[in-house]
Amino acid sequence: MELLTSVNRPRICKILSVQNESATMKTFEFADDECSAATAGQFIMLWIPGVDEFPLSLSNIKSGSVSVTVKPWAEGSNSLYKMRTGELIGVRGPYGRGFQLKGRSAALVGGGTGIAPLIPLAEALLSEDREVTLLLAAKTRSELPFLAKATKLMDFDKGELILTTDDGSIGVKGQAPKTLNSLMGKKKIDMVYVCGPEFMMQKVVQLSIARGIEVQASLERIMKCAIGLCGSCCVGDLILCRDGPVLDSHELIKVEDELGLLTRDKSGRISSL
Amino acid sequence: MVDISVAISSLKLENPTLLASGILGISPKTFMRIKKSGAGGIVTKSIGLEPNDGYSAPTLVEVEGGYLNAMGLPNPGCEAFSEELREADWLDMPIIVSVFGSSPEELAKIVDSFEDTPCQAYELNLSCPHVSNVGVEVGSDPRSVYELTSAIKQKSKKPLFVKVTPMVPDVIEIAKAAEEAGADGITAVNTMKGMVIDLKIGRPILHNRVGGLSGPALKPVAIRCVYELYKSLNIPIIGCGGVTTWEDAIEFFMVGATAVQVGTAIASRDLILFQEIVDGIIKYLEEKGHDDLKGIIGIAHKR
Ligand SMILES: Cc1cc2nc3c(=O)[nH]c(=O)nc-3n(C[C@H](O)[C@H](O)[C@H](O)COP(=O)(O)OP(=O)(O)OC[C@H]3O[C@@H](n4cnc5c(N)ncnc54)[C@H](O)[C@@H]3O)c2cc1C
Ligand SMILES: Cc1cc2nc3c(=O)[nH]c(=O)nc-3n(C[C@H](O)[C@H](O)[C@H](O)COP(=O)(O)O)c2cc1C
Ligand code: FES
Numbered sequence: 173m174e175l176l177t178s179v180n181r182p183r184i185c186k187i188l189s190v191q192n193e194s195a196t197m198k199t200f201e202f203a204d205d206e207c208s209a210a211t212a213g214q215f216i217m218l219w220i221p222g223v224d225e226f227p228l229s230l231s232n233i234k235s236g237s238v239s240v241t242v243k244p245w246a247e248g249s250n251s252l253y254k255m256r257t258g259e260l261i262g263v264r265g266p267y268g269r270g271f272q273l274k275g276r277s278a279a280l281v282g283g284g285t286g287i288a289p290l291i292p293l294a295e296a297l298l299s300e301d302r303e304v305t306l307l308l309a310a311k312t313r314s315e316l317p318f319l320a321k322a323t324k325l326m327d328f329d330k331g332e333l334i335l336t337t338d339d340g341s342i343g344v345k346g347q348a349p350k351t352l353n354s355l356m357g358k359k360k361i362d363m364v365y366v367c368g369p370e371f372m373m374q375k376v377v378q379l380s381i382a383r384g385i386e387v388q389a390s391l392e393r394i395m396k397c398a399i400g401l402c403g404s405c406c407v408g409d410l411i412l413c414r415d416g417p418v419l420d421s422h423e424l425i426k427v428e429d430e431l432g433l434l435t436r437d438k439s440g441r442i443s444s445l
Numbered sequence: 446m447v448d449i450s451v452a453i454s455s456l457k458l459e460n461p462t463l464l465a466s467g468i469l470g471i472s473p474k475t476f477m478r479i480k481k482s483g484a485g486g487i488v489t490k491s492i493g494l495e496p497n498d499g500y501s502a503p504t505l506v507e508v509e510g511g512y513l514n515a516m517g518l519p520n521p522g523c524e525a526f527s528e529e530l531r532e533a534d535w536l537d538m539p540i541i542v543s544v545f546g547s548s549p550e551e552l553a554k555i556v557d558s559f560e561d562t563p564c565q566a567y568e569l570n571l572s573c574p575h576v577s578n579v580g581v582e583v584g585s586d587p588r589s590v591y592e593l594t595s596a597i598k599q600k601s602k603k604p605l606f607v608k609v610t611p612m613v614p615d616v617i618e619i620a621k622a623a624e625e626a627g628a629d630g631i632t633a634v635n636t637m638k639g640m641v642i643d644l645k646i647g648r649p650i651l652h653n654r655v656g657g658l659s660g661p662a663l664k665p666v667a668i669r670c671v672y673e674l675y676k677s678l679n680i681p682i683i684g685c686g687g688v689t690t691w692e693d694a695i696e697f698f699m700v701g702a703t704a705v706q707v708g709t710a711i712a713s714r715d716l717i718l719f720q721e722i723v724d725g726i727i728k729y730l731e732e733k734g735h736d737d738l739k740g741i742i743g744i745a746h747k748r
Contacts (some may be wrong), residue, residue, distance in 0.1 A: 178714075182644040217502075221646050225502035226589040260646060262503075397710045398504040401468050402516060403490065409474035434560035438498035440471045440490065442529065 180399060182219045185403065188237055189280060190257055195248065195314040197285065198253055199231060199241045201221045204263055207238040212293035212420045213390055215272030216240065219262030219396050220255070222246035227395040227413075229367075230266065231288035231318075249309025260366025267398045268417050271296075272390055277303035279355060281348050281376050282318075283368025284310065289390055290367055291318055294325055304353060305332045310350035313341035349375035364388070368445055372433025377424050390418045391431075395436055404440065407431075446739045447730045449723070451485075451610070451703055453681045454629035456566045458539055458672040458704060462739060465685055465708030466491055466543040466608070467516065467570060472534035476540065483720030486539030487527070488706065491570040493544075493579070494551050496522035497738035500575075506641055511660020512709055513639050515575045515653035518545060520666035523558040531563035539739070541606070543568040547578045549596030551748045556600045566603050569594060569628075572610035572635030574657045581610045584635075587622035594626035601621045606683060608632035611666045617677045624680050632683040632706065637663060660709040661687045668700055675701025675743055689714065691725020699737055699745040 185202040193199045205218060210233050218240060219225040226248045231241040238428050241412050244253040256262070277296055282290040287308055296302050306326055313371040316335065326333035335343025336351045344351050349372060355361065356379075366376040367390040380387035391412055393405040398413045405412040408427035410419070424431065456505045464487040469475050476487050478621050499519025506513050513737035523544075523739030525631065530536070539656045542564040546552040556567060569595065583589040583677075590607065597605050609616055611634040636657025667686025674682050684697030685706035694705045710718055735741060 180505075180512075182503065182643065182650060184505075184643065219503055219650075221643075221648060223501070224652070225504075262646075264642070353520040370474075396499070396502055396516065396519075397514075397712075399513075400715075401505065401507070401514075401709065401712050402472040402519075403469035403475065404519070406469070406472040406475050409472070411469065411475065436471070436521075439496040439519055439521050441496055441525045 180264055180303055182264050184260050185263050187259050188228065190255070193241050194317040197241055197243045200252065200255070201237050202241040202261065202263065202291070203237045203412050207263065207266055208233065208235050210238070210266035211270035212296050214266040214268050215291045215417060216263050216265035217395070219251065219264070220248065220251050221249045225262070227398065228291040229390070230282070231291055231380055233292045241264070241285060260398050265398065268413055269415065271390070271418050272420070273300055273302070273385070274386065275302065277359065277361055277362045278307070278363040279305045280364060281307045281308060281352055281364065281366040281368070283348055283372050284307065286368030286390070287318055290365065293365060294331070298325070298328060302371045303330045304413065305334060305351060305359065305361070307334045307336065307355065308350055309336045311338045313337060316342065317339060318421060321369045330371060348372055349379055350374060353379055354384070357384055361385060370432045373409065377431065381425065382419060387421050387424065388418050391416055391425055393435060404436065404438070408437070416422060447727050447735070449687050449726055449730070451738060453606070453683065453703055456539060456541070456604050460485040461697060461704035461726070462540070462722055463488055463683065463704060463706045465572060465706035468708040468711060472567065473529060473536055476536060477727045479716060479719070480538040481633050482716035485704070486541060488541040488543050488568050490520050491521050491545045491573065492526050492555060493518065493541040494555055495640070496525055497518065505650055506650045506656070508639070508641050508658070508662070510662030511658055512712070513641055513651060514636070514657035515651045515657035516561065516574050516654065518573060518579070527558040528561050529539045530559070530564060533563065536563040541566045541568050543570050544736055545570040545573065545579045545585065546593070549592055552593055552596045553600045556597050560601060567597060567601065567605065568606045568608050568632055569597060570608050570635070572608050573611065573701060574610065574636055574638040575653055575655055581612055583620065584610045585613045587618050590619055590622040591626045594623045594628050599681070604629040606630040606632050608635055611670050612637055616670050617673055620674050620678055628680060631674060631678060631684055633674055634663070634686050635665045637666065643667035649746055651700055651746055659686070661689060663687045664693060668696060668748040671702050672700040673695060674746065675680050676746065687721050688722070689718070691722045691729065694722050694726055695729055695741065698741050699743070701743040701746070703738070708724060
C-alpha cells in the first residue's frame with residue numbers, strides 16, 4: 173500500500189466559475205491535475221465540508237481546468253447548486269473505468285445529467301477522427317443542457333447533433349431510444365454509448381444488442397467509498413465504482429436482470445427503480 | 446500435498462482466508478465472485494434489527510498506512526437481508542452473518558431471522574468504534590459481552606464467533622467472557638478510533654469526525670492481541686487487521702490464529718489477492734515441510 177496517496181483523500185479546490193447549463197443544471201469549474209488526466213466517463217467524489225460527499229462525472233476534462241455538472245435533488249446536490257465562484261470543495265479521484273474509444277461511427281445517447289460524461293467522450297472520439305452522432309434528450313427545451321457546447325463541437329464533417337424532447341419544443345418530438353432506432357436504420361453505427369435515466373439506458377442497450385451493435389453504458393448506484401470496499405454500489409456481481417461506472421455489452425448482458433429494474437438504497441436494501 | 450483446509454467449530458473452510466465484515470458483504474452475487482477469487486468464505490456486513498442508511502459522507506479516507514472509516518453500520522436490516530439470503534439458495538459457500546445489537550432480545554430476533562438461510566455461522570460485532578450503544582461501549586464491558594453472547598447461543602446451534610475491539614486495557618478479559626458464554630471462536634480485531642484533519646479547511650475529513658483505523662497500521666496491534674489471546678483461550682482465534690500479503694497471514698498463524706480475515710487490502714490489491722495469499726501459504730508450508738497449518742499455528746510462543 174502506498175503511503176500518503178493524494179487520490180483517496182479530498183484535495184481542496186476553489187470553484188473557478190459557475191455556469192447555468194440549462195434551467196435545471198449548473199456547471200462548476202475547478203483546477204486539479206489528477207482530474208485533468210482523467211478519461212471520459214470517470215467520476216470524482218465531491219465533498220462539501222459539513223454536508224456530504226457524492227459521485228459526479230467529469231463534464232469537461234482539459235489540462236488547465238475540469239468541471240462537473242449537477243442537477244439539484246437532495247441535500248448534497250442542493251448545496252453544491254447554491255455554491256459560488258471562490259468557494260471551496262473537496263475532490264478525490266478520478267475513479268472507475270471510463271468509456272473505451274472504439275468503432276468508426278459512434279452514436280452517443282444522453283439524457284439529463286447523463287449528458288455530462290458524453291461531452292468529453294465526444295471530444296475524445298472526434299480527436300481520434302471517428303464519426304460521432306450526438307443524440308441529446310430532455311423533457312423540454314429549457315432543460316436541455318450543453319446546447320451551445322454540443323452545437324459547436326458537432327460543427328465538423330465528422331459530427332452530427334440530434335436533439336429530442338418529450339414535448340417537441342426543440343428537435344424531434346419523442347423519446348431518445350425511438351430516435352436512435354431510426355438513426356440506426358439510416359446510418360452505419362458500429363458503437364453506441366449511453367448515459368441517462370436507467371429505463372432509457374435499458375431500452376438503448378436492448379436495442380443495440382438486438383441489432384448486434386456494441387454498447388457501453390454508464391450506470392449510477394449509491395457510492396460511498398468509490399474504492400471497492402463498502403459494497404454500496406454492487407450491481408449483479410460487479411462492483412460498479414471499480415468495474416464501472418461504464419459497462420460494456422458483455423457486462424450489461426450479465427446484469428440484465430437488474431438493469432432498469434433494481435437498485436439498492438443507502439442501507440443496501442434492494443428497491444425497484 | 447499440503448492441506449490448508451480448516452475447521453472452526455463445525456464451520457469448514459477450504460482455506461483459512463475470509464472476507465472481513467463490512468467489506469462488500471451485501472450482495473449474494475458478489476459473495477460468489479469473492480469465493481471464486483480464492484476466499485475460503487465471507488463475513489457479511491454487520492446486520493441490525495432495522496435498516497440503517499449509515500452516516501453522511503465522507504465515510505472513508507486514506508491515512509498513513511491504512512484507512513479511517515465511519516460508515517455508521519449501514520445495513521438493510523435483518524428482515525430484508527435474510528430474505529435476500531433465503532432467495533439466494535444457489536449460494537454454495539461458507540457464509541458468516543455478522544450481527545450487532547444493543548440488547549439480548551434484539552440479537553435473539555436478528556439471529557432468528559437467519560436460521561433458515563444459507564448462513565452457516567454468526568459473528569457478533571461488539572467492537573464498532575464509531576456507533577454508540579452497539580459498539581465498543583458494550584464490547585468493553587465483560588458482563589454485556591457475556592449476556593449478548595449467551596443470547597445468541599441460546600437461540601442458535603450454529604457456530605458463533607465474537608469479534609473484539611483492541612481498544613481495551615485487557616482484551617483477554619473480554620474474550621474470556623465470550624468464551625464462558627459459549628462462543629465458538631474469537632475474531633481479533635476490529636478497528637481503532639482515529640481522526641484526520643484537513644489543513645486547508647481546518648476540520649475533520651470524516652463527516653462523523655471520528656472513524657476506525659484499518660489496514661497495515663493496525664496489524665501490529667492485531668498481532669499482539671491474537672498473541673495474548675492464544676495463551677489464555679481454548680477456542681480458536683480468527684486474526685484480522687492489516688492482512689495484505691501471505692506473509693501477513695503466516696504471521697497471524699504463528700501467534701495463534703486458525704484463520705485470517707482480509708478487508709482494507711482489497712482497495713489496493715483487488716479481489717485476486719485471496720488467491721495470492723492462499724498460494725503463498727501453500728508454498729510456504731511446502732518449503733518448510735509442513736502437511737497442514739497445525740505445524741505453524743502458535744509457534745511464536747516458544748521461547
Ligand atoms: C458514477 C456516477 C456519476 C454521477 N454523475 C452525476 C453528474 O454528473 N451529475 C449529477 O447531477 N449527478 C450525478 N450522479 C448522481 C449524484 O451522485 C447524486 O445521486 C445526485 O446528485 C443526488 O445527490 P444528493 O446527495 O443531492 O441526493 P441523495 O441524498 O443522494 O438522494 C436523495 C434521493 O433523491 C433521489 N435521486 C438522487 N439522485 C437522483 C437521480 N440522479 N435521478 C433520480 N432520482 C435521484 C433518490 O430517490 C435519492 O434517494 C452520479 C452518480 C454516479 C454513481
Ligand atoms: C469500510 C469498512 C467497513 C467496515 N464495516 C464493518 C462492519 O460492518 N462490521 C465489523 O465487524 N467490522 C467492520 N469493519 C472492520 C473490518 O471488518 C476489520 O475488522 C478491520 O477493517 C481490520 O481489518 P483490515 O485491516 O483487513 O481491514 C469495517 C472496515 C472497513 C474498512
Ligand atoms: S462505492 Fe464502495 S464499493 Fe463501490
